[in-house]
Amino acid sequence: MFISAAYAQTAAGAASGSAGMAAIVQYAPLVLIVVVFYFLLIRPQQKQQKQLKARLSALKRGDKVVTAGGIVGLVKKTTDDSNEIDVEIAPNVTVSVVRSTISTVLTAAPADKK
CATH class of the missing domain: 1.20.5 (Single alpha-helices involved in coiled-coils or other helix-helix interfaces)
Incomplete structure (x- = not known):
């Protein structure tokens, strides 16, 4: 209502x-x-x-690299089918490094002039 x-x-x-x-x-x-x-x-x-x-797959001898641990070295030996790379960290001191632990490729090796 x-x-x-x-x-x-x-x-x-x-x-x-x-x-x-x-x-x-x-x-x-x-x-x-x-x-x-x-x-x-x-x-x-x-x-x-x-x-x-792409840089890691194209690594070759003479490339300067930095590992994840901060070690700077020069690539001495690498193979395409291998996961390990030999890196020279001091004169006559070569260590084997797993390819995936490389964090930076500083310089590529100079191209061979023919």
Whole structure:
């Protein structure tokens, strides 16, 4: 009697077109952050790893390398099918190093002039 009937609209009826847009606006910053991280962090790191892998597979005698432990040396012997490389770290001191522990190839060997 004193209370009149109140009818509420459903969510679909009130904002039928703006519900989809609200979801897009809500997730847009998260998607933008993921895209920025991909292009600023992930993609350059993948490119750098690809270049290092190519350099490691192309190692040859005379290349100057740095191991993961920080040892700088000169490649003395390498074979394509082997995982180990002989590196000279001091005059007449040669150590065998696993190819994957080389972190940087500093200089390539000078090309033979013919």
